[in-house]
Amino acid sequence: MSDSSKETLVPPATDPLSLEERKFRLEFRKFEFEKSKSRGLLGFLNSNLAVIITLIIGVATVAVSINQAKFNEQSNKDQRALQARLNTEQLMLQREISANQLNLEKLKASAAQEKDLRTLQFDIARAMLEKQSEIGTQDLQRVYYLREVVMSVLPKEVALAFTRGAAENATEDRVRSAWADGFVKLSLNDGLPPANEQTRPISVDDVVKSLPALRKVADAGRRIQDILDAAKAYKLEGSEQVILAYALFTSNLFKEMEEDFNFRSEEQVAAAFPTAFSSPSEAKSFVGDARALASKVYSSRFGNDRPGDAWSYRGRGYLRTTGKAAYARSSELTKINLLAEPGKLVDGSVAAAEIAAVFAQLAEQGAPLTVQGVVEQMNERFVGLAGIQSIYEKLVPGSRKVTVGLPSTTLTRYSRSR
Known part of the structure; x- marks a missing residue:
């Protein structure tokens, strides 16, 4: 059934068309085409709106699932790395504790040994001081022997005092020199850094x-x-x-x-x-x-x-x-x-x-x-x-x-x- 409204708008066919009328008709057709086009898209959207929404929700759900999976995977990876690091640090800490305990035991043993050695050394020093008259011998061979005992057995500070005192109290030059030589040797071997000696050329x-x-x-x-x-x-x-x-x-x-x-x-x-x-x-x-x-x-x-x-x-x-x-x-x-x-x-x-x-x-x-x-x-x-x-x-x-x-x-x- 034809639309009566349209027919009233179209001029009679027998009438000759002017330029203005032809232009009007083209514009009208263009308008009708755009109108029908709009109706088709809107109609399509209206009729398929539920499907489109469902599709959008589905795509969004898939995207969220993928992101969640990636997040879970990265989270698990980070957790495993953290656990491995914690295990390594715990192992290193246990080893350090064990090493420190071992060093502590060694230090205790060394301190005990040092204490025993010091006790022995001072006992020897006391015994030698009690026999000062015998130590004051003028027999050079015995002096060398006693000097070796003093220098190798007594603590450094005691040996220094002993050799210097023996040199000062000796009554014979060679004996005095022997003890002085021992004192100088101990002094030069005291572990101190060398002095700032001047090495410039020397003249007469x-x-x-x-x-x-x-x-x-x-x-x-x-x-x-x-x-x-x-x-x-x-x-x-x-x-x-x-x-x-x-x-x-x-x-x-x-x-x-x-x-x-x-x-x-x-x-x-x-x-x-x-x-x-x-x-x-x-x-x-x-x-x-x-x-x-x-x-x-x-x-x-x-x-x-x-x-x-x-x-x-x-x-x-x-x-x-x-x-x-x-x-x-x-x-x-x-x-x-x-x-x-x-x-x-x-x-x-x-x-x-x-x-x-x-x-x-x-x-x-x-x-x-x-x-x-x-x-x-x-x-x-x-x-x-x-x-x-x-x-x-x-x-x-x-x-x-x-x-x-x-x-x-x-x-x-x-x-x-x-």
């Missing part, structure tokens, strides 16, 4: 200024220069003070370049050579007879195998080289034939060459060129350590002053160790 004037007594020695300047030249020749720059201290001590500031066998009494002879004479009476016939005394104490020793060797190869030079075997070694080192002319070791340049050559050899063997290092290499009882260290402290500004206050006789005399 520096040495004489440090040791004014050298001004009274006629050839002191020349001998000092010989030592400095020898140190340079053997590439011992920086160790000149150690070499000088050693040479100055053993030569009694250049006044004793060879061993003196002229003693005034049998007591002095017996004290100087205790292994050769058990009593002063045995030494009486050797007083005033230097050659006979040298033969008595050095024949068939130190490489001496011919009559007269003991006297020819007696102690000379800054190292107190003694015996044919030692002279042969020095000859090889210095390229000077000391076997043929042993008396050359009294000469300053030859003595300087020998001590520099020997010290250079020690350095090549890895020995430290310090006072302690050299003295311990030269003799196992570190004889002369206190005296040499005392001179070194005067030559080197800034060095540790461990010999301050020790008896002066321990610092200026050469102690025989034979």
Whole structure:
């Protein structure tokens, strides 16, 4: 059935169409088309609204489910990681607690052991103090033994006090020196950092200024220069003070370049050579007879195998080289034939060459060129350590002053160790 309203709006077909009418009709058709289109979309939406809503809800539900699943998965992963971390930290904590408990037990055991050791050490110290008269022996061999006991057994502070006190109370120079050497060795090994020593080059004037007594020695300047030249020749720059201290001590500031066998009494002879004479009476016939005394104490020793060797190869030079075997070694080192002319070791340049050559050899063997290092290499009882260290402290500004206050006789005399 046709719509009457539309028909009244359309002009008669027989009427000729004007341009305006055709334009009107096109606009009208466009309007009708848009209107029908709107009706179709709205109708579709109205008729399928429930389905569309259901679809939207379904999509949203699926999206929420997916997000929930991802969240649950991440949450489980984080929880497992957290649990693993907690387990690891708990294991580490248990191990740390166990290690601390073990260390604590060790410390307790060490403290108990230290307490027992301290008790033993002080018991020994008390016993030694009670027997002070026996400890004050003048027998050098017993002194060395007692000194070793004191230095190795007693606590450091007790050993220092004991060795210093023994040095101050000794009545014989060699005994006094032995205890002073022990005190200096303990002092140098106290674990303190090294002093700020000045290692600048040293000159003859520096040495004489440090040791004014050298001004009274006629050839002191020349001998000092010989030592400095020898140190340079053997590439011992920086160790000149150690070499000088050693040479100055053993030569009694250049006044004793060879061993003196002229003693005034049998007591002095017996004290100087205790292994050769058990009593002063045995030494009486050797007083005033230097050659006979040298033969008595050095024949068939130190490489001496011919009559007269003991006297020819007696102690000379800054190292107190003694015996044919030692002279042969020095000859090889210095390229000077000391076997043929042993008396050359009294000469300053030859003595300087020998001590520099020997010290250079020690350095090549890895020995430290310090006072302690050299003295311990030269003799196992570190004889002369206190005296040499005392001179070194005067030559080197800034060095540790461990010999301050020790008896002066321990610092200026050469102690025989034979």
